[in-house]
Amino acid sequence: xxxxxxxxxxxxxxxxxxxxxxxxxxxxxxxxxxxYKQESGKGPQFIIDIRSNMDKRQGQRVTVLLNxxxxxxxxxxxxxxxxxxxxxxxxxxxxxxxIPTFGRGTSLIVHP
Amino acid sequence: xxxxxxxxxTLVQPVGSPLSLECTVEGTSNPNLYxxxxxxxxxxxxxxxxxxxxxxxxxxxxNLSASRPQxxxxxxxxxxxxxxxxxxxxxxWSVSLGADTQYFGPGTRLTVL
Numbered sequence: 001x002x003x004x005x006x007x008x009x010x011x012x013x014x015x016x017x018x019x020x021x022x023x024x025x026x027x028x029x030x031x032x033x034x035x036y037k038q039e040s041g042k043g044p045q046f047i048i049d050i051r052s053n054m055d056k057r058q059g060q061r062v063t064v065l066l067n068x069x070x071x072x073x074x075x076x077x078x079x080x081x082x083x084x085x086x087x088x089x090x091x092x093x094x095x096x097x098x099i100p101t102f103g104r105g106t107s108l109i110v111h112p
Numbered sequence: 113x114x115x116x117x118x119x120x121x122t123l124v125q126p127v128g129s130p131l132s133l134e135c136t137v138e139g140t141s142n143p144n145l146y147x148x149x150x151x152x153x154x155x156x157x158x159x160x161x162x163x164x165x166x167x168x169x170x171x172x173x174x175n176l177s178a179s180r181p182q183x184x185x186x187x188x189x190x191x192x193x194x195x196x197x198x199x200x201x202x203x204x205w206s207v208s209l210g211a212d213t214q215y216f217g218p219g220t221r222l223t224v225l
Contacts, residue, residue, distance in 0.1 A: 043118075043202050043219045102155045105155070
């Protein structure tokens, strides 16, 4: 089965810095990846997704990078703002499976 | 646009009491629906999913059950709550079952005392 790990449970940055949050997955057949943002006491909010036929995808202030060779996924947030403070976690779907595997999350703390 | 609702937002229940959490989705038809539990400091644990009315698949055997009486309504129930049932319960929906984004509701914080 799939396992999804995280490199850092907590990331502290200064306002205006760029943030990078990482995920590692185990199944080379994984083909769909999603990043969620979860604020305290709220449900996860979809941020951005990427499929395995892409290496990079950009949204508003966010970029997701996929390295299939080392089975690594990252979320980059440009010019981090206090409102970005939340737990970020990735979800990975493997070919043939219809239930995603979720990482435990990285808590992003933005200092003003 | 699609929206997903859950209620209640918070709930405090004694051990042994029944439970009913409701989830409804608006703005879409035939959604796939999911119930997750999120314990503090842990990832999301899938409890049930449903591909249609009356169709429920259980991922984790426990004293919880789910029902889907209408296309866009998903209910999580228990006849007798345990202390270990405390947690944050999330409902989610997706268009298709598979490589597709799941969109989450606001969640219900359940505390069993």
